[in-house]
Amino acid sequence: MSKIVPNNKGVCAAEGFYADGIAIGLKREGQKDIAFIYSDTLCEVASVFTTNKMTAAPIRHFRALGKFKTNFVLINSKNANAMTGPEGIEDICEVLEGMKKKFPQIENPVMSSTGVIGVRLPKQKILEGACGFDLSKKEPASASAAIMTTDTFSKSIAFDVECESGSFSIGAMAKGAGMINPAMATMLCFITTDADVEAAMMQEILNELTKTTFNAISVDGDTSTNDTLLLLSNRKSGVFDKELFTEGLRRVMHFLALEMVRDGEGATKLVEYVVTGAKDAREAEIAAKALSDSLLVKTALFGEDPNWGRIASTIGASGIACDEATLSVSFNDLCVYEKGKLHFDAAMEEKAAKVMKLPEFTIFCDIGLGEGEFTAYGCDLGYEYVKINADYRT
């Protein structure tokens, strides 16, 4: 019988993958700030990047490589290397050339950055620091801590996948808490696997799963310059089962996407928006994302106010086909508005307010017109979000 079993080995779960994070003084007070992922054999690569036109240098460097295999990813926090022009790419090349000199086993290394936009990369500091890496380390917790920015907890997950022909593993780490948007997010996510899968198939599966995971979450509706999702397979297990690999990868991506929303800057709640009955799937997606993006809905969630009128208004404003006579809205299993019938009295308000106090719950909106469905994930927006983003650079 096939099984998908979680373990705590994070990005080092798959055979042949190594990772660590160290402190080199980019962050304050000795916090870890650079990390690496290394595989002892070359990896197939699949990737998804930001749709932001002001693409950061690491992504432009990566794309310039074309179709390639790699065994090394260097990641730094505190500096996004975005809006840094051609010099931003030169800085990356200089750092990675230095790494290859220090570690001759590295082939086609790539870099990933997150942090402040519009400041040149501290390349000397990063190169000198990265020369202190020990590539034989398997310290997934240190690596995931090093890539955090405004994250309040580190994010990693891994599964062993057992299928008829043997087993393989999928492990991952991610960062992201703000600038999280349905069209990707200010997120970095690195997934490693020893499944025996080629780049083209990985890419196809990755694209499909991204739609319902990382592209279905929202913290503040902003799309960053650096969003990166990398999937590396060194194929060491010699084992592959498409269905189980897809399901394992889906669980990894779904878990990490929700972790980002849970850690949404200042967020106190994770809310699932299930839109059904839209004219088609695309309209359901528009409505669900409009809800998870709406400031008025987010602040009502923060105030634990079962203000279903704002939910109806947001759906109406989203531009999809809808009608107050066919719409229904529920908080978990409590229907507060049903096909034009106002039955939101004091007793129901009290019950609804109880649901709103939960740390995680679901808002169901049935448009009542068709078969289109989509689920989006969002959080509330409170004082802490303002504080974090008003003071970000200080």
Place this chain on the structure above:
Amino acid sequence: MSKIVPNNKGVCAAEGFYADGIAIGLKREGQKDIAFIYSDTLCEVASVFTTNKMTAAPIRHFRALGKFKTNFVLINSKNANAMTGPEGIEDICEVLEGMKKKFPQIENPVMSSTGVIGVRLPKQKILEGACGFDLSKKEPASASAAIMTTDTFSKSIAFDVECESGSFSIGAMAKGAGMINPAMATMLCFITTDADVEAAMMQEILNELTKTTFNAISVDGDTSTNDTLLLLSNRKSGVFDKELFTEGLRRVMHFLALEMVRDGEGATKLVEYVVTGAKDAREAEIAAKALSDSLLVKTALFGEDPNWGRIASTIGASGIACDEATLSVSFNDLCVYEKGKLHFDAAMEEKAAKVMKLPEFTIFCDIGLGEGEFTAYGCDLGYEYVKINADYRT
């Protein structure tokens, strides 16, 4: 010589218009909560309404009238009469029938509402209260106070327009502070004039001016169920000059649109986003509105942080054609980023921080690719916005 001269008569500035606001207990502590506008002769009517599909009952009632003339508008705050089904329209008809019985001079009255969504109109209370109106009153300040919701100040403006053939006046009052969005706003705006202008021409001018005034402002990117802009002309002056009328009306609408942003919920700053050099006007509009809508830009403004990287990133995320090598960004006359050149040092940061402390300033973004231009208006977003919207219904 023609002149456009402001006066303080608000919505009663034009000959033959009367208005007042009174308290009937919808708001707390004896605050004014219903208002009327009355003209002693029938008016031509032009209007712009919300694009929200969950259109409130007053707007559906208005639209059902088709092409009509009126001499009476009744306005209530505290209840939006939205998501109230066919009963919402019946409630309006009942109130307006009652008004016609009490005041036989009223013809084709209309109603406008603002407040909480999804609660039946307190029709008996409103009808009984509105029977206390004195239609001979000219109290524009009372009327504009009565239509406020989360507004912290009332909004009105008027101009006398002198042209070769004589003179006419344009007066207005408005409400709006939150749910303010480029696609109209949670706003009500009533403009009265005695210019000798027909409905069709008024409508044409109103549509054109709305694009660069009420549709160019943003507080939180939400579009309400009740947005209404009404323009009434009783033609009493017998005078009309299209160019001067358009300019007078533009000043009225521009002033009131900016007043709404100045009064944006919790806002401390009014920021003008001037986007130039876009591929075309539509792309300039997309970029300018993306900036005025971005939470990350808004919170940076609140923190008085000259974080131009977020501005660049927001333009990049907006989907328009752009390139970091051609983009330039200025705060007032201080250029912080010019065509790919990073010259944002400590001295410049200090100067930029001074601009950010101003209550009103301009952010210029030149895309550097074409001739497209658009100007949008927005505000910052701080703790007060969260407080107001988390606690709205309590």
